[in-house]
Amino acid sequence: MKKQTKQRRTKKKTLKKQFERTLTVREGVTAYKPTPLVAAHWFRKLNQMLFNNRLSGVEIRIKKLHHDWGRCVADWDNRSCRKGTYNQRVIPFGKTDVYFYIELHSKYPKWKDFIETLAHEMVHLYQMQVMKDPYSNHNANFYAFVPKFKSVGLRLYR
């Protein structure tokens, strides 16, 4: 048992080192257009590095977003949750099936904006999938990830 933990820690350190290199190598990348395949690749890496692999993979859609760089969407069928049986403004965990997906804007000023946006949306996904936070907004659960982000050279902000 002990050995496995140690191996996991070493793996994490290696990932961190590799990611440091990635950030340096891609520093000059501008006008970056992600593809679903690339986004899925980085979802897996960030899941290992920041979320202890606790996130389940979700669909990542790339499209022109008008007001956001990215969005984490919780989708459910309103008809299966009768009005009045729950607060319509919170996510009805346990009352009906909720489907999650992430949307990313089609073009980012820099590569780092892409990776920070994806990681930001993944925090919201963690709030929804793992913590079952009914609000899953920029609350204390969200900002609790700031030190983790800092440790791998990423910023987490609204």
Ligand SMILES: [Zn+2]
């Ligand atoms: Zn957000």
